[in-house]
Amino acid sequence: MFNFKSYARAGGVQEAIRLLGENPEAHLIAGGTDILVKLHKGKAQFDHLVDIHDIAELNFITQNDSGDIIIGPLASFTQVAESELICRHIPILSQAVLTIGGPQVRNMATIGGNLCNGVPSADSATPLIALNAAVTIEGRNGSRQMPLESFFLGPSQVALEQHEILTAITINRDNYADYFGHFHKYAMREAMDISTIGCSAVCKIKDGTLQDLRLAFGVAAPVPIRCKGTEDKVRGRKITPKLLTDIANSVSADVRPRTSWRAAKAFRLQIITTLAYRVVEQAILNAGGIIQ
């Protein structure tokens, strides 16, 4: 039996906001694949739960009239991976979430939970920040939107007040139309493993030049991060093997990996450099680019 002290089931977003506001110690539970594990291990910070598992209004994947893709936070990784909209327009996200856990975990775990945990290894985070995704947050004072990148404040810290809840993840059409991407997760096993390093690259090419590049890494800093220094340096350059080498050599200035029991800092830097080359190369090839 899990050892939590109180449990309230929210029927909708407004009720969830009210229940969170009433108890300063309350935590949301959605898919449960992180929180129930922590409860099993006896972590006391999840003594009071607000259950949003069955809130239907938070489970959707749609496209609006402007072509923006909007994902409800309760969409499971299986729903995201198999969504025709996502596979057609932002396949990098489907590719990334299929590397998470195994089928049973992906059937339960939600994309919103993955983001709100705020861990640097969240595999759905790097493709979404490479796609310039925005998050919508609702609380007792109404609704606000912010870039997903700024949502991550530190390890296990996100920009949510106690009474707030993530209600949507939006990828604007301008941020994915004509862009192509690639994702790679470096881990010790092919499944059921946490990223040693995760890498997402999204690019737009024209007439043999790299018009735009958005490159993101997971576990390369206290939060999932973009390599903006590198991105600024290479925008507009001719697509050549030298360009890929320059990208690989530049990313170490954008990242801040650390040593943990999973991998040493020097090893992580080596993986980051290698993945920068290979993942950008594959993204360019996916865009129909020729590297010469």
Added chain:
Amino acid sequence: MNRPIRLTVNGKKKEIRVDVRQSLLEVLREKLGLLSVKQGCAVGECGACTVLIDDVPIDACLYLAVWADGKTIRTVEGESHDGKLSRVQQAFVDEGAVQCGICTPGFVMAATSFVEKHKQPNVSRHDIRRGLAGNLCRCTGYDTIVTAAQKCLDDDD
């Protein structure tokens, strides 16, 4: 913290009271006597507690029993009918895909769901392995398990 829930388990409708702190694993084993559902790791890594909820495989150890309200649950106890094993169960027997046996019910349910979802030719062994990646066999008898699943996919009917 008790709540009533209604669910269908292996074809039979049930109305039971569960504690909101209980996992579905505990309720299936302790209240309904379905001992095929094993607790291995209890953290969603081993898949020994795999059951199908509305035909979707999940780890019953990481699923609150109250979430099962209104759902249809399948465990290995309900897979054979009139003494006849399901195709997947029979394939596990035929291939000898069982060693110590503790992972077997979970593997049978994960394989059952995979076969039902991927009923098409040319599913590779690699795809099957990915489909069964949420289940561990500590005896490492994976090859015969993958072969059993493959055999079901290759069947004509």
